Amino acid sequence: MRRNRSIALLSVGHACVDVYQGAVAALVPFFVAERAYTYALASGIVLAVSVLSSVAQPVFGLLTDRRPLPWLLPVSTLLGGAGIALSGLSDSYGVTLACAATAGLGVAAYHPESARVARLASRGSHSAMSVFSTGGNIGFALAPLMVAAVVAPGGLRWTPLLGLPALVGAALCLPATRAVTRQQATGAGMARSTGPDDVTSFVRLSLAVVCRSVAFVGLSTFISLYARQRTGGGTASGTTALTVLYLGGAVGSVLGGSLAGRWNRVRVCRWAYAVAAAGVAAVVWVPGPGLYPAVALTSAGLYVPFSLQVTLGQDYLPSRIGTASGITLGLTVSVGGLAAPVIGTLADATSLRTALAPLALMPLLSALAFRGLPEPAVPGSRGGAPGPAAGDGGRGPAVPADADRTR
Known part of the structure; x- marks a missing residue:
């Protein structure tokens, strides 16, 4: 019960943080409409968040590997909220970029430590980690609705109201981190590393994460504008x-945790990326209202691997849980922003449809990166049997690998 309570609190807190990742893309159409930004300028805001987040998350991962930093959870939540809250108050493009970058820094600081804490609280359970990941996905899903409800009626000057979820998230972090700190002190549910780091497999996993991120961030940046063009609708169609x-991410993450209880994580991720490639192609070429089912299929395919990649990364680098978490969880939703200006520039020169078409290749590259990847062995098994097996209750193949130690 205590574990479930901690995971529930961390999941809601994760939602409150990832609202601000989703809010960046959700604000893009309003920046275009109210400030007449070009596609390239609008995508530059996404780039500012992504560059800072992509660089900072591995750094914060290294720091959390050296010593636990639970205070980062509430502080980073407030920092992410402050950046988005202030982003609409100045007409200066530079100030807007700085505010977006501040939000990106907050999100970057949050993810490595939160994934470490969630792994401890979940005690290695795939299903519990999928619940934690689902919280972030729900935050993403709520972001465009929240932004539309606040900004559409009164304009960008109302963005300070978007800071409210950060206050809730920061408050919820505190009891969860206290509970896990007590668990660390008693050593409850802890286990030692099951083997050496598998750096080669982790690098291949990271390449899959990067390709997935390019597809996801590219779509999330421009799908609102593309939906308006393809369906002939207004703001509502884009939102x-x-x-x-x-929202498909919430379904995909839960489904991923469930499927990992029947087949191994590597196989599930490979299948999911094949589905995602077909979904992205349908988004680009299926006409009219068929766009929405295609988006749902794409979302599920991209999100099934989401929490599974996090636990795989942690199992490939059992001595560097924070670093693994910062890369697999954080870069999944940030590094793709580096490609956003390229997509925006191409869209300005040609069309959004032409610019989005290459994204269909990205999930295929992720699927190829997963071919031949090993499934980490179940602790205590003879001969390193791949796991998890059907009926194991969603338990992952590795329990927390001494992730709380200090160096």
Whole structure:
């Protein structure tokens, strides 16, 4: 019960943080409409968040590997909220970029430590980690609805109201981190590393994460504008498409944890990316209202591997849980922003449809990266049997690998 309570609190807190990742893309159409930004300028805001987040998350991962930093959870939540809250108050493009970068820094600081804490609280359970990941996905899904409800009626000057979820998230972090700190002190549910780091497999996993991120961030940045063009609708059609893209993640993450209880994680991720490739192709070429089912299929395919990649990364690098978490959990939703200006520039020169078409290749590259990856062995098994087996209750193949130690 205590574990479930901690995971529930961390999941809601994760939602409150990832609202601000989703809010960046959700604000793009309003920046375009109210400030006449080009596609390239609008995508530059996404780039500012992504560059800072991509660089900072591995750094914070290294720091949390050296010593636990539970205070980062509430502080980073407040920092992410402050950046988005202030982003609409100045007409200066530079100030807007700085505010977006501040939000990116907050999100970057949150993910490595939160994934470490969640792994301790979950005691290695795939299903519990999928619940934690689902919290973030729900935050993504709520972001366009929240932004539309606040900004559409009164304009960008109302963005300070978007800071409210950060206050809730920061408050919820405190009891969860206290509970896990007590668990660390008693050593409850802890286990030693099951083997050496598998750096080669982790690098291949990271390449899959990067390709997945390019597809996801590219779509999330421009899907609202693309849906308006393809369906002939207004703001509501764009918000609906972005919400479907994010909300499908809640289903995909839960489904991923469930499927990992029947087949191993590597196989499930490979299948999911094949589905995602077909979904992205359908988003680009299926006409009219068929866009929305295509977006839902894409979202599920991209999100099934989400929590599974986190636990795989932690199992490939059992001595560097924070670093593994910062890369697999954080870069999944940030590094793709580096490609956003390229997509935006191409869209300005040609069309959004032409610019989005290459994204269909990204999930295929992720699937190829997963071919031949090993499934980490179940602790205590003879001969390193791959896990998890059917009926194991969603338990992962590795329990927390002494992730709380200090160096």
